[in-house]
Amino acid sequence: DERRFSMNIELLGTYLASYRDTAPITVAVIPNSYEILADKLPKGLQNVNQAARVTEIYSALPGGADTLDLFPVMRLAASERQAYYRTDHHWTTWGAYNAYRAFVESRGLKAVEFSVLEPLRREAPGFYGTYFSKCKLFSAVPDTIEWYDIPVSSVTVGGEEKPGLYDAEKWGERDKHAAFLWGNSDLTVVKSENNLNHQEGRTSRVLLIKDSYGNPFAPFLTYSYDEVWMVDLRNLTAPMSEVMARAEFDDVLVMYNFENFAQDSNFTFLNR
Numbered sequence: 001d002e003r004r005f006s007m008n009i010e011l012l013g014t015y016l017a018s019y020r021d022t023a024p025i026t027v028a029v030i031p032n033s034y035e036i037l038a039d040k041l042p043k044g045l046q047n048v049n050q051a052a053r054v055t056e057i058y059s060a061l062p063g064g065a066d067t068l069d070l071f072p073v074m075r076l077a078a079s080e081r082q083a084y085y086r087t088d089h090h091w092t093t094w095g096a097y098n099a100y101r102a103f104v105e106s107r108g109l110k111a112v113e114f115s116v117l118e119p120l121r122r123e124a125p126g127f128y129g130t131y132f133s134k135c136k137l138f139s140a141v142p143d144t145i146e147w148y149d150i151p152v153s154s155v156t157v158g159g160e161e162k163p164g165l166y167d168a169e170k171w172g173e174r175d176k177h178a179a180f181l182w183g184n185s186d187l188t189v190v191k192s193e194n195n196l197n198h199q200e201g202r203t204s205r206v207l208l209i210k211d212s213y214g215n216p217f218a219p220f221l222t223y224s225y226d227e228v229w230m231v232d233l234r235n236l237t238a239p240m241s242e243v244m245a246r247a248e249f250d251d252v253l254v255m256y257n258f259e260n261f262a263q264d265s266n267f268t269f270l271n272r
Contacts, residue, residue, distance in 0.1 A: 016064070018271065020062070025254065026068055026103065026106070027057075027255075028067070028255040031257075036074045054258060068102060074099070083095035086140075087143050088128075090177060092145075110197050120148040128174070152190055153193060155189075190219075190227065209230075209270070227247075233270065241272065
């Protein structure tokens with residue numbers, strides 16, 4: 001949808017122009033699996049050239065906006081381990097970690113080493129995701145979701161206190177991915193004492209404006225900021241201007257997967 005694609009670039013540009021003096025803003029468009037794992041596709045299949053279209057997005061943004069190229073990041077991640085699910089459109093937790101590391105290091109911050117997280121690793125086997133739901137191939141091999149039981153001080157989802165980062169009941173249900181951050185809530189705030197960059201006497205904050213790819217990504221941010229704020233425009237009830245005024249942010253990250261960026265009809269809420 002070229003009209004929607006152009007409109008979302010314009011709406012994002014308006015947001016960046018309005019708030020670029022408030023906090024450093026980074027835009028990161030995530031490549032989908034068919035772009036990174038092109039060798040798995042049938043020969044001759046014509047798909048959108050995501051790399052070229054993401055370059056188009058970044059080139060159209062106003063000056064002062066930082067952009068993050070996740071294409072080489074995800075290619076390297078996929079060469080080392082499974083970076084996208086087989087039966088689902090999301091990246092794996094390993095893929096999300098590599099994007100986290102690329103982002104915080106681009107901001108000059110220390111990232112947690114993956115080896116440090118290993119004792120916190122948990123598994124939820126038997127995951128059949130969105131691709132399987134669309135085409136229930138009898139021989140499909142289910143995925144296993146990895147998640148990390150990261151300690152936090154508090155998690156507030158839509159104004160309600162939650163016992164942790166994950167909705168544990170969802171690990172035993174069909175839509176296991178909905179366990180991450182209790183699903184796609186309007187405003188989620190996570191506070192912790194994990195921050196490897198903590199400075200005595202000040203509280204650092206990051207605002208993540210995201211789609212569902214951000215849900216397995218955000219827990220890692222607790223190791224680089226004192227507070228992690230997350231907004232999902234699909235469910236946001238308060239004006240974005242009110243969210244921006246509620247706290248001072250050290251960084252803002254607008255992160256969407258390419259397909260969602262091209263199709264999402266909620267970017268207008270960035271500028272209310």
